[in-house]
Amino acid sequence: MSNEKNFSRRRFLQFTGLTLAGAAHAAPAVATEQAASGVGATPPAFARLLRAASLPQPKGARVVIVGGGWSGLTLAKYLKRHNPAFDVLLIDRHPSFVSFPLSNSWLADQINLDFLSHSFFDAADNHDYHFLQATVLGFDRESRKIYTDVGHIAYEYLVLAPGIDYDYARIGVEDAEQQELLFQHYPGGFVSASELLTIKHKIQTFKGGTFVLNVPNGDYRCTAAPYERACMMAAVFKKRRVHAKILLLDMNTGIKIKKDGFHRAFDELYKDYIEYLPSSEISGIDLDAKAVTTEFDEYPFDDAIIYPPIRASRLIDEAGIANPKSPQRAANTDPFRYHVVGDEHVYVTGDSRGQPFSKGGHTAHSEGKYVAEVIAGHALGKDIAWRSPQTMCFSSVEIDPLQAMSIITYYKFNEQTNVFDFDRTHMIEDWDLQGGQASLAWAEGMFRDLFYR
Ligand SMILES: Cc1cc2nc3c(=O)[nH]c(=O)nc-3n(C[C@H](O)[C@H](O)[C@H](O)COP(=O)(O)OP(=O)(O)OC[C@H]3O[C@@H](n4cnc5c(N)ncnc54)[C@H](O)[C@@H]3O)c2cc1C
Structure with missing residues (x-):
């Protein structure tokens, strides 16, 4: 027992020095300094990190899920369904869930916040698993902890579904202080609910002038959402009769999805409000001058929402399981089974995944059902055949009443090129009231x- 304690403490101190970069910045420095000098007791602030978290004894093999987003919530429910003997624990750093899908309609007052907000306790209670509000700092695959x-937790299976992080360096903002200021004053609204509240306040109080929005490049979260957001913001400005110009700087060469539908919305509904500028690669942002720089131009703004390119959650990289070939530091996993290469007890799902499936809530949900079956199957020695996730995405373009367009798509693995391609796709780009109702x-x-x- 005491050996186990010493071992844990030593491992933890090594481990924090390596992997805590995304958490409290002071913690690893203090802990590793002590480890190096070999003196001093663990400061009380860290003592709780070295204890086991206070949880009921698991009644079966414990499956820990990190992240209560669309992916983690799906896994928690369906793991219990496929193997009721599992003791499932869902962990999220936030006390409650707020949906990103449909949040653009909420920005334009087409639904209220209650529609988007739900309790993790209800989910856990109704689907027979445990929920813990805590921040995951890292993990040790050797000891499966x-x-x-709030302390450490042993697992039999671990599912990492922590979503994404922003990568400000890819728009030329390298300095940590500038990144922090940019995030605080001009949040992208693609990672946390607080960002969405700030954005709504901005839209509702904007007095007029130039409002910069951007579409990042790379494989970013929810391909249609930045274009949809431009439409919803323009609809609000139009309704409020604000003299506003939305400059939509697209870092791609053109609209990436539902192209005809969005172009028609920009031209027919929001000609006086949206100026769409493709191939606008952002290379810097001057916060003092309030200007965005691209390769060829500089765009002064009165207000902005800056959505930087994204990467997989830093938790993945810091734990040493990122694929070195992945520009977005996505996890190095088996493309069909989702487990970390060489470790069938650790899985990565949702927007942190390595596969190039659309980063969407619906994708994460259909994928989560499949991965739950894979893990349950693994525990029972049963192989589950691969099946494609399904992507379904609604995009609102008009309000009062809400009108939307939609796409449904699947994926297939191309044996010749060794990559996933789109499979059968059904797209409706003529937005209408039925589309709006269907989205709800x-x-x-x-x-x-x-x-x-
Ligand atoms: C504006 C907007 C509109 C969108 N519209 C649509 C749409 O119409 N349709 C659609 O299908 N998708 C849409 N999406 C995309 C969808 O929201 C994401 O693809 C989906 O949320 C991905 O699920 P996830 O579980 O991988 O990540 P998330 O939902 O981001 O969940 C990750 C969770 O992990 C938690 N977490 C992270 N790190 C830690 C840690 N260290 N410790 C504890 N907890 C942690 C976070 O708190 C978070 O709750 C939209 C997204 C945005 C932003």
Whole structure:
């Protein structure tokens, strides 16, 4: 027992020095300094990190899921469904869930925040698993333990579904202080609910002038959402009769999805409000001058929402399981089974995944159902055949009443090129009232599945 304690403490101190970069910055320095000198007791602030978290004894093999987003919530429910003997623990750093899908419609007052907000406790209660509000700091695959700000937890299986992080360096903002200021004053609204609240306030109080929005390059979260957001913002400005110009700087060569539908919306509904500028690679942002720089131009703004390119959650990289060939530091996993290469007890799902599937809530949900089966199958020595995730995405373009367009798509593996391609796709680019109603019905169905009975 005491050996185990010493071992844990030593391992933890080594481990924090290596992997805590994304958490409290002071912690690893203090801990490793002590480890190096070999003197001094663990400061009380860190003592709790070295203890086991206070949790009920697991009643079966414990599966820990990191991240209560679309992916983690799906896995928690369906793991229990496929193997009721599992003791499933879902961990999220936030106390409650707020949906990103449909948040653009909320920005334009087409639904209220209650529609998007749900309780992790309801989800856990209705689907027979445990929820813990905690921040995961890292994990040790050798001893099969994760470390959180409320102590460590042993696992039999670990699912990492922590989503994404921004990568400001890819728009030329390298300095940590500038990144922090940019995030605080001009949040992208693609990672946390607080960003969305700030953005809504901006839209509702904007007095007029130039409002810069951008579409990042690379494989970013929710391909249609930045274009949809431009439409919803323009609809609000139009309704409020604000003299505003939305400069939509697209870092890609053209609209990436539902192209005809969005072009028609920009031209027919928001000609006086949206100026769309493709191939606008952002190379810097001057916060004092309030200007965005691209290769050829400089765009002064009165207000902005800056959505930087993204990368997989830093948790993946810091734990040493990122694929070195992945520009977005996505996990190095088996493309069909989702486990970390060489470790069938650790899985990565949702927007942190390595596969190039669309980064969407619906994708994460259909994929989560499959991965739950894979893990349950692994525990029972059963192989589950691969099946494609399904992507379904609604995009609102007009309000009062809400009108939307949609796409459904699947994926297939191309044996010749060794990459995943799109498979059968169904796209409706003529937005209408039925599309608007369908978007609400879709979200309601998803929330019902994840949170209620
Ligand atoms: C504006 C907007 C509109 C969108 N519209 C759509 C849409 O119409 N349709 C659609 O299908 N998708 C849409 N999406 C995309 C969708 O939201 C994401 O693809 C989806 O949320 C991905 O799920 P995830 O579980 O991988 O990540 P997330 O949902 O981001 O969940 C990750 C969770 O992990 C938690 N976490 C991270 N790190 C830690 C840690 N260290 N410790 C504890 N917890 C941690 C976070 O708190 C978070 O709750 C939209 C996204 C945005 C931003």
